[in-house]
Amino acid sequence: MKKYLGPLNKENPILVQTLGVCSALAVTAQLKPAVVMALSVTVVCAMANLIISLLRNTIPPRIRIIVQLLVVSTLVIMVDQVLQAVVYDISRLLSVFVGLIITNCIIMGRLEAFALSHKPLPSFVDGVMNGLGYGLVLVAIAFFREFLGSGTLWNYPIIPASFYEAGYLNNGLMILPPMALILAGVFVWIQNAKKDRVK
Amino acid sequence: MNILTQLSDKISHHFEKGKPLYCFYALYDAIDTFLLTPSEVTSGGSHIRDAVDMKRIMITVMIALCPALFFGMWNIGVQHFLSLGENATFWRCFGYGFLKWLPLVMVTYFSGLTIEVIFAQHRGHQVAEGFFVTGFLIPMIMPPDVPLWIVAIATAFSVLFAKEVFGGTGYNFLNPALIARAFVFFAYPSVISGDAVWISESADAVSGATPLALVMNDATAQMPSFLDMFIGTIPGCIGETSKICIIIGAILLLYTQVASWRIMLSVVVGGWITGTLFHAAGMCPITGWQHLLMGGFLFGAVFMATDPVTATHTQAGKWIYGLLIGILAIVIRVINKGYPEGMMLAILLMNIFAPLIDYCIVKIKIRKRKINISKHKILL
Numbered sequence: 001m002k003k004y005l006g007p008l009n010k011e012n013p014i015l016v017q018t019l020g021v022c023s024a025l026a027v028t029a030q031l032k033p034a035v036v037m038a039l040s041v042t043v044v045c046a047m048a049n050l051i052i053s054l055l056r057n058t059i060p061p062r063i064r065i066i067v068q069l070l071v072v073s074t075l076v077i078m079v080d081q082v083l084q085a086v087v088y089d090i091s092r093l094l095s096v097f098v099g100l101i102i103t104n105c106i107i108m109g110r111l112e113a114f115a116l117s118h119k120p121l122p123s124f125v126d127g128v129m130n131g132l133g134y135g136l137v138l139v140a141i142a143f144f145r146e147f148l149g150s151g152t153l154w155n156y157p158i159i160p161a162s163f164y165e166a167g168y169l170n171n172g173l174m175i176l177p178p179m180a181l182i183l184a185g186v187f188v189w190i191q192n193a194k195k196d197r198v199k
Numbered sequence: 200m201n202i203l204t205q206l207s208d209k210i211s212h213h214f215e216k217g218k219p220l221y222c223f224y225a226l227y228d229a230i231d232t233f234l235l236t237p238s239e240v241t242s243g244g245s246h247i248r249d250a251v252d253m254k255r256i257m258i259t260v261m262i263a264l265c266p267a268l269f270f271g272m273w274n275i276g277v278q279h280f281l282s283l284g285e286n287a288t289f290w291r292c293f294g295y296g297f298l299k300w301l302p303l304v305m306v307t308y309f310s311g312l313t314i315e316v317i318f319a320q321h322r323g324h325q326v327a328e329g330f331f332v333t334g335f336l337i338p339m340i341m342p343p344d345v346p347l348w349i350v351a352i353a354t355a356f357s358v359l360f361a362k363e364v365f366g367g368t369g370y371n372f373l374n375p376a377l378i379a380r381a382f383v384f385f386a387y388p389s390v391i392s393g394d395a396v397w398i399s400e401s402a403d404a405v406s407g408a409t410p411l412a413l414v415m416n417d418a419t420a421q422m423p424s425f426l427d428m429f430i431g432t433i434p435g436c437i438g439e440t441s442k443i444c445i446i447i448g449a450i451l452l453l454y455t456q457v458a459s460w461r462i463m464l465s466v467v468v469g470g471w472i473t474g475t476l477f478h479a480a481g482m483c484p485i486t487g488w489q490h491l492l493m494g495g496f497l498f499g500a501v502f503m504a505t506d507p508v509t510a511t512h513t514q515a516g517k518w519i520y521g522l523l524i525g526i527l528a529i530v531i532r533v534i535n536k537g538y539p540e541g542m543m544l545a546i547l548l549m550n551i552f553a554p555l556i557d558y559c560i561v562k563i564k565i566r567k568r569k570i571n572i573s574k575h576k577i578l579l
Contacts, residue, residue, distance in 0.1 A: 169389065169390070171386045172385060172386050172387065173386035176385060
């Protein structure tokens with residue numbers, strides 16, 4: 001069990017393995033798209049792990065990357081279509097980044113490192129956990145960026161109007177991409193400061 | 200002073216490792232070495248004897264900043280009472296500006312030193328003197344009415360992310376004071392841009408546009424005279440308005456060899472050439488000389504670009520670094536109307552490139568010597 005909880009903490013895909021950072025910076029200006037992105041990646045990662053694990057004995061090793069890509073891209077297109085049908089606004093907001101899940105290193109990494117050598121059920125759990133580990137960081141970054149940058153959470157105003165009257169201002173830098181990088185850096189810093197880090 | 204020394208010696212053992220007050224050692228050490236002579240001094244074996252240490256250099260920079268600072272305080276009062284249409288005496292103007300400046304500088308030091316002390320204690324090293332200059336510079340490049348909590352956050356951000364995460368004083372590759380200003384510029388643009396912020400508590404009807412903003416808005420007819428801009432009785436930050444006081448500071452820095460004359464000269468030359476070219480091409484109504492007198496160009500050239508930590512270290516590198524700062528500052532000013540203060544962005548950008556410039560210069564030197572040696576061998 002401990003093996004599967006790793007991605008949430010000391011084997012976190014973003015903070016420790018530094019994978020999938022690009023999308024983490026791009027979609028975290030607000031909480032809503034970050035959550036949707038996190039769920040999309042979790043679904044794709046879990047399903048791809050499951051399918052590849054089922055096929056692992058039949059895939060010829062020399063063309064395994066192509067097979068993996070085919071499976072992942074099929075899943076991503078399905079997720080994209082679902083998003084466009086259900087939450088069109090957020091799908092527009094995420095724009096190319098849903099399509100770019102195909103190139104997310106976390107997914108290919110888990111397929112290569114885990115699904116090809118494990119049974120279907122453990123692979124599925126591993127996929128879910130890695131997706132959640134990615135999502136955790138995404139939501140944490142988006143929380144601070146939306147709260148400090150726009151004064152809202154999930155598009156609801158959180159900071160009362162009396163604060164603004166007293167001279168409080170939203171931090172415009174939080175909306176800009178550099179702050180996502182700095183916040184991600186702070187989380188990496190916190191992770192590294194823990195004593196039980198993987199060296 | 201004797202009482203202080205005795206007191207310090209008396210309480211020092213409480214702060215040693217393992218004692219209950221050890222968590223305040225960095226704070227104690229900072230106050231102790233700031234007020235008194237450190238107990239460890241070089242006793243023998245060192246062959247270069249010089250009074251110049253980091254503390255001396257930092258104090259020299261602070262003294263060099265003083266003319267511009269005192270003028271700036273007075274000027275804040277002058278601009279304030281001028282906008283209200285009142286006549287005020289010299290001391291009333293100065294007092295008003297001083298009371299504007301004092302909270303700024305107190306908040307800056309409190310916020311920055313808190314973080315410095317925490318890091319020094321955590322890492323087990325001393326509180327370095329570097330922050331004294333940074334904390335002195337930050338209030339001088341802020342608008343007089345900037346909210347104090349914004350100054351506190353900006354200072355904390357710059358000390359933390361521009362300095363401490365890279366290892367503290369001497370390891371920062373970006374100028375912390377400029378990072379604080381850039382933070383305010385991007386995070387809270389309404390308090391640091393526009394016409395309303397540069398005169399403290401001005402009457403609504405009076406436009407407090409800086410000369411730079413006037414040029415950007417093609418309102419060159421309202422420009423203050425050359426003499427006003429040179430002496431500095433124009434709206435602006437505390438430190439940047441008076442060119443004559445900045446030049447006095449520059450002379451002190453050059454005389455004591457604290458700042459590099461190569462950087463200062465090349466920034467000014469780069470800015471002047473670019474400004475003249477833009478003027479000749481008809482893209483900008485003002486000449487190269489006027490560019491040098493506007494905004495924070497001269498202040499940046501003298502006090503910011505020459506920061507020995509963030510500038511280039513090779514002699515040839517200093518020329519390239521300075522020229523590019525001057526050129527970029529004017530290019531940003533003229534081409535991007537959204538960022539009237541190009542000097543800040545130009546210096547920060549070149550700070551990032553400074554290590555690369557040094558690397559290339561060193562590589563070129565090594566290659567030249569290799570070629571020289573091979574020629575020599577052939578002759579032999």
